[in-house]
Amino acid sequence: MATFQRARSEEQREVRRRRVLETGAEMLEEMPVAAISLNELARRAGMAKSNVLRYFESRESVLLDLLAGAAARFRAELDDGLPGAPDAPEPAEVRARGVAVALAGAFGAHPTLCELLSAQWAVLEHNVSVDVALRYKRAARDGIRWQAGFLQRLLPELDDQRALRASSMVILLVGALWTRSHPSPAVLEAFATDTSLEFLHPSFTDALAEAIATFLVGLLADPA
Amino acid sequence: MATFQRARSEEQREVRRRRVLETGAEMLEEMPVAAISLNELARRAGMAKSNVLRYFESRESVLLDLLAGAAARFRAELDDGLPGAPDAPEPAEVRARGVAVALAGAFGAHPTLCELLSAQWAVLEHNVSVDVALRYKRAARDGIRWQAGFLQRLLPELDDQRALRASSMVILLVGALWTRSHPSPAVLEAFATDTSLEFLHPSFTDALAEAIATFLVGLLADPA
DNA sequence: CAATGAAGAGACCGGCGGTCCGCTAGTGTG
């Protein structure tokens, strides 16, 4: 074990926190979130497990922090990359499809964000104190609201309520389709002998774009 | 430990299998799938853990078996309950909304099926042999196809391909929305003090009906 | 310079999914 110089000041404590988060981010690049254990995380960060838990209240808390960071970075990137107002006077359905493809591409370019999103409800939010859960919930709420505004900029015919529904649905679809798009190696191998199973595990980006597009078209057509 | 009369014949072995499955079904009534441990399952079934694993290759295999059974029973029930052809000459969108409400109600009446569906991709399909995974995948494929036919009966304007997309999406939405609709007690408690978080965890049946309806409307409107 | 109190490490805990092994009940045979 590395035996650290001890963190006495707040900045030094922040260094510890960041080291844990960076180690977690590295591990996410090479394994699914379920495979990230506290033991291995501490080992790679060069700290004792109990020392990691001095800075994070649980394993899930670390991952939730990673998710919040990745989501914030993703939104900043969206803001830079796709500021375009809907310039062309195309019908709303066509623009909706364009938005869906762009969004799906953006999510597809951030696999670790997708991985964390797919685990957030079933895994990450358990085993966490009320405080941490609520802090994260509020961040998620703000993120979904921000994304709703983003959608409204590209599809001005969406009123506030529909934009919020669309935004929530996008996050839901990202998580659900990401999981389905990553079967175990065993199943992948089986695709060779039984192609009728392939549709259960479609390509993530394509399936996401298609699903978002269909949902947006439904929203635009809905009389409610 | 109960110390069984030993199972020598195939029927006796089947009795063991059924006892494990029944015990699992009972546990599902009172706890989420993640909380069902092999230790407790074996204890309740009155068998040694190693004896349970003589009949099922892993914990996940038991749960997958439960899922297949629950899904089959659900389909049989749907078949009985909703044979109605689309008699009224209402517009397709209106009928689609009716189908969505009916389907959502049917799923809402089977919480353990929903619970298993929500866990199937992320949890149940791991830690299972190729054989078991494929056997279950084929059953899932057939179930989705059957449900596609069911949807086509109620909404004849859906061609085969769209009916299949709709059917897959329904299963996806059931799983994803079920998870979101069951936050931890901590978060539930927080709704009292911050109602702006409520939309993150909507009522299952309502949210499901709304999502299915919107998706169906989008499918019907899609020119592709 | 000693007292203090926080940072850190590592032993420890209960529980998990799963395996191994020895016992013995039940069967088929002489």
Add this chain to the structure above:
DNA sequence: CACACTAGCGGACCGCCGGTCTCTTCATTG
């Protein structure tokens, strides 16, 4: 009826998990 064989079975055991507890160490402060 006796005996050997084998398969059902229970329980000890394994390595791992997330998390806690206790003891050491050392920078700061009076």
